[in-house]
Amino acid sequence: xxxxxYIEKNYNIEISLRPIEEAITxxxxxITSKRFIFSCGNGGSGYTASxxxxxxxxMCRAKAFSLNSNSGLISAIANDVSYGCVFVNQLxxxxxxxxxxxxSCSGDSPNVINAVNYAKSKHNLIISFTGGDGGKLAKIxxxxxxxPTPDIMVAEGAHSIxxxxxxxxxxxxx
Numbered sequence: 001x002x003x004x005x006y007i008e009k010n011y012n013i014e015i016s017l018r019p020i021e022e023a024i025t026x027x028x029x030x031i032t033s034k035r036f037i038f039s040c041g042n043g044g045s046g047y048t049a050s051x052x053x054x055x056x057x058x059m060c061r062a063k064a065f066s067l068n069s070n071s072g073l074i075s076a077i078a079n080d081v082s083y084g085c086v087f088v089n090q091l092x093x094x095x096x097x098x099x100x101x102x103x104s105c106s107g108d109s110p111n112v113i114n115a116v117n118y119a120k121s122k123h124n125l126i127i128s129f130t131g132g133d134g135g136k137l138a139k140i141x142x143x144x145x146x147x148p149t150p151d152i153m154v155a156e157g158a159h160s161i162x163x164x165x166x167x168x169x170x171x172x173x174x
């Protein structure tokens with residue numbers, strides 16, 4: 001069963017394959033050129049961001065890191081600066097060119113949008129995962145993988161499945 005058939009059968013939603021294929025290519029090129037890959041999101045999307053970074057690192061030997069991983073740093077930035085800056089504050093310390101994977105089911109999470117705007121201002125590449133209509137995030141990303149459903153749990157599940165598919169494809173190319 002193909003990935004598309006699996007999604008249609010289990011989620012009964014239509015997901016465009018083109019951005020998934022584009023993201024696979026972007027990540028493959030990033031990994032082979034030793035580019036850093038960062039990921040971020042809130043709540044369930046934050047766990048997906050951590051999972052993507054873990055799998056890219058473990059299975060594809062990528063220099064991948066989740067901006068969600070250090071809870072002490074996140075709470076310190078949220079307390080001392082603002083929650084809206086928890087990801088930007090970490091990215092400000094990165095001098096290298098990178099790819100940012102930004103995940104937000106609404107597409108409108110302020111701290112994720114702030115991180116993307118910051119990364120873009122430094123000429124970095126953005127892959128986003130969104131739900132619903134994609135929100136602001138879909139419009140400002142280089143590649144947007146949208147799961148067109150208002151159901152956050154379905155979008156989160158699909159984001160995880162899509163990321164597993166992408167990582168498997170990247171691993172096969174390496």
